[in-house]
Structures are given as structure tokens and as C-alpha cells.
Amino acid sequence: MTNAVALAQSGSSNVTFRNRIINGAMVIDQRNAGASVTQTTGNLFPVDRFFITGSVASKFTAQQSSTAPAGFNKSLLITSSSAYSVGSGDFFVLAQNIEGYNVADLNWGTANAKTVTLSFQVYSSLTGTFGGALVGGSTYSYPFTYTVSSANTWTTISVTVAGPTSGGTWDITNGSGLIVRFGLGVGTTYSGTAGSWTANNYFSATGAVSVVGTSGATFYITGVQLEAGTTASPFEYRQYGTEFILCQRYYQTFGNTSYAGIAAGLNNNTNTKSAFAMAYNTAMRAAPTVTFSNLIVTDRTAYDTTVSSISLTQAGANSLFIFFNLSSTAGGNNTPTLLCVTNGTTGSLMCSSEL
Amino acid sequence: MYKSTPIPFGQTEPSCVIRTSDGAAIPFDPDNTDYQEYLRWLKAGNTPEPA
Numbered sequence: 259m260t261n262a263v264a265l266a267q268s269g270s271s272n273v274t275f276r277n278r279i280i281n282g283a284m285v286i287d288q289r290n291a292g293a294s295v296t297q298t299t300g301n302l303f304p305v306d307r308f309f310i311t312g313s314v315a316s317k318f319t320a321q322q323s324s325t326a327p328a329g330f331n332k333s334l335l336i337t338s339s340s341a342y343s344v345g346s347g348d349f350f351v352l353a354q355n356i357e358g359y360n361v362a363d364l365n366w367g368t369a370n371a372k373t374v375t376l377s378f379q380v381y382s383s384l385t386g387t388f389g390g391a392l393v394g395g396s397t398y399s400y401p402f403t404y405t406v407s408s409a410n411t412w413t414t415i416s417v418t419v420a421g422p423t424s425g426g427t428w429d430i431t432n433g434s435g436l437i438v439r440f441g442l443g444v445g446t447t448y449s450g451t452a453g454s455w456t457a458n459n460y461f462s463a464t465g466a467v468s469v470v471g472t473s474g475a476t477f478y479i480t481g482v483q484l485e486a487g488t489t490a491s492p493f494e495y496r497q498y499g500t501e502f503i504l505c506q507r508y509y510q511t512f513g514n515t516s517y518a519g520i521a522a523g524l525n526n527n528t529n530t531k532s533a534f535a536m537a538y539n540t541a542m543r544a545a546p547t548v549t550f551s552n553l554i555v556t557d558r559t560a561y562d563t564t565v566s567s568i569s570l571t572q573a574g575a576n577s578l579f580i581f582f583n584l585s586s587t588a589g590g591n592n593t594p595t596l597l598c599v600t601n602g603t604t605g606s607l608m609c610s611s612e613l
Numbered sequence: 614m615y616k617s618t619p620i621p622f623g624q625t626e627p628s629c630v631i632r633t634s635d636g637a638a639i640p641f642d643p644d645n646t647d648y649q650e651y652l653r654w655l656k657a658g659n660t661p662e663p664a
Contacts (some may be wrong), residue, residue: 573629573642
């Protein structure tokens with residue numbers, strides 16, 4: 259079947275931008291630059307837009323990998339850190355939270371709900387029936403299963419899901435519209451029968467393989483695509499710049515290079531503060547949480563003063579007015595100053611409006 | 614844990630709260646998920662450190 263025929267038969271209403279998943283080819287990793295991260299009980303992003311979490315910390319690691327099937331350059335690698343016996347209330351997952359605007363046309367929760375197809379490629383040291391779940395609305399979920407028959411072999415998976423006609427309120431604006439979860443070990447409390455919608459917050463399907471149950475087990479995934487329609491069309495490989503901007507709606511950084519300039523502003527010598535107004539590279543989903551590492555304010559000649567903490571005066575989805583508290587005074591009151599990365603470091607200002 | 618911030622010049626109330634674990638400045642935006650988490654923390658009976 260040609261790609262054109264497959265696309266025509268998929269029933270998708272979009273020829274381009276049909277994939278509701280962002281960074282499905284795992285190519286963008288702004289936070290870690292390919293380094294491994296160890297799972298915690300919070301949400302960590304081993305690559306952009308995909309997060310990992312679990313009920314108990316340190317049961318697996320995740321990182322961008324160059325092991326990939328034909329047609330791809332990257333994948334996301336999950337490695338089990340121990341042989342953990344999953345309890346009934348445990349959960350370990352990889353997931354992406356899709357913004358409501360990007361699934362609003364699916365009309366979920368109404369009589370016009372559209373069918374979707376989730377497709378991806380996996381490569382695992384384990385075989386068997388794996389699980390996941392689609393979750394949205396007022397905690398409404400659809401557990402699904404998929405089979406990996408051959409270990410350490412790329413396997414293409416496709417799961418078609420009839421859209422839910424109920425399930426409470428489904429966000430269609432800038433909140434959480436739909437969560438796609440891949441179970442890596444989920445207890446009975448958060449596992450449900452595969453193949454139907456249910457008013458429960460499930461993470462996976464009953465009886466699915468537990469990746470965290472085998473020490474050193476590996477699980478690679480890439481080519482994740484969620485689209486309207488009844489069959490999977492070829493993966494929509496968007497241009498890197500386009501995909502990067504899509505990611506920046508949720509996370510963006512400034513700096514990242516030694517002595518890189520970030521913004522120009524003013525000193526307030528009395529309070530050892532500097533104030534900067536900044537515009538984001540692209541509009542963010544919401545006013546972001548702001549963190550920083552290794553920043554200075556400087557006039558590039560007389561002083562390089564370390565930033566010790568920050569405070570927001572105004573924060574919106576398009577721009578930011580931010581105060582930096584300094585370790586010592588810098589320049590004179592109301593004198594111009596620059597916000598830069600500390601010399602010799604890869605410091606940055608980081609803005610996150612993840613779901 | 615969280616720490617309050619001073620009222621910015623020209624405003625009548627603080628615009629953000631600091632998450633003490635990583636120094637993150639969290640804006641008071643109802644769509645920000647970190648702010649939503651802060652509200653749940655407050656609802657649980659907790660109080661931020663003073664500015």
C-alpha cells in the first residue's frame with residue numbers, strides 16, 4: 259500500500275498536522291541533551307513532551323537513544339533499574355499530555371466523537387502483552403493492549419479506539435485534553451479491562467507486562483502518532499524547526515552557552531536587584547514556571563554579579579517581567595545591565611508551562 | 614514547600630510564589646500546573662514561608 263493510499267484510507271481529515279502527538283520521533287530533548295534521567299514520583303521529561311513518573315522513585319531510567327527503526331533516528335529508551343514487584347497501588351508510566359486545543363476537533367464526550375488510531379514502534383528485551391491507556395474528560399479512560407512477539411526486534415503497533423460519547427467534560431482549550439499513557443508496570447488498582455471506556459483513572463490494561471519487574475529490561479519506543487481515523491497512516495515526520503517550535507509552547511530555554519546574552523535590563527542598586535522584560539521565542543500554553551542556573555548580570559567590563567534568586571513581576575503566555583536578586587550590588591541605580599550565562603558554564607533561564 | 618514573594622512595585626499583591634526545592638518562580642496563573650499544585654498544597658492546610 260502506498261503512503262498516499264494509506265493516508266486516504268485512514269479517514270483522517272488532516273493531510274498535514276494529523277499527528278496530535280508532539281515530538282513523536284523523540285528527536286527533541288531540550289532539558290537533558292540525551293542524558294539519562296532517573297524516574298521519580300514527579301513528572302520528569304526525558305525528551306520533550308513525554309514524561310515519566312511512578313508511585314515509587316528510582317525504578318527505571320529514561321533517555322533519548324540513537325537506536326531506531328528504519329525511517330527514524332531517535333527513540334526513547336526505558337531501562338528497568340531493578341526487579342521490582344509491582345504492588346496493587348503501584349504505577350510506572352511513560353505518557354504525553356495533549357493540550358485540549360489539539361484534540362478539540364475529535365468531539366470526544368459528544369455524540370459526534372471521532373475514532374482515533376494510536377500507532378508507534380517498540381523494541382523490547384521483553385515479550386508478551388503490554389498495555390497503556392488513553393485518559394481524559396472527567397477521569398475517563400480506555401485501557402489498551404498490544405503484543406510484542408519477538409524480543410529486541412522493532413515491532414509496529416496500531417491501536418484503534420472509538421471515540422467516547424460520554425465521560426464528562428473534555429478540555430478543548432489550553433488544559434489537558436487527552437493523556438496517552440504507556441504502562442511500564444501497573445498494579446491492579448490502576449489497571450482495567452482493555453477495549454472499552456470506563457469512568458476510572460487507569461494507567462494500563464489488566465495483566466500487562468511489567469518492564470520494571472525485570473532488572474535491566476529495556477523498552478525503546480518511537481514514531482508515536484495519534485490521529486483521527488480508523489487506520490494508522492505513515493508517521494508524519496515534521497520538519498525539525500516546526501517540531502521544535504511546537505515543543506517550545508510547553509518548555510523553552512534561554513542562554514545555554516558560556517557568556518551568552520539573554521536580555522537587557524536595568525539595575526536597582528538599592529535592593530541589589532535587576533529587572534528584565536522578555537518575550538518568549540513562541541507563545542506558551544500558560545504563564546510559565548521559571549527556573550534558572552548559572553546566570554549573572556553584567557556590564558561586560560566592571561562587574562559580573564551572580565544571580566541568587568528570582569521573582570516574577572508579571573508573567574503571561576507571551577512575555578515576562580522578571581526580577582533577579584543578586585549576590586551583591588551591580589552597577590548604579592537604574593543603569594543598564596545585561597543578563598548573561600555565567601562565563602564557562604552552560605547556564606540558562608528555563609520556562610515551563612507543561613501540562 | 615513554598616516561600617511568599619514581596620509585592621512588586623506598583624502592584625497590590627504578589628505575582629508569584631517560590632518553590633523552595635528548586636527556587637522556581639511560579640506565577641499565579643490558574644492554567645499553570647505548578648500553581649494548581651500549590652493551590653492543592655494550600656488547601657491541605659499548609660502555609661508558605663513569609664517573604
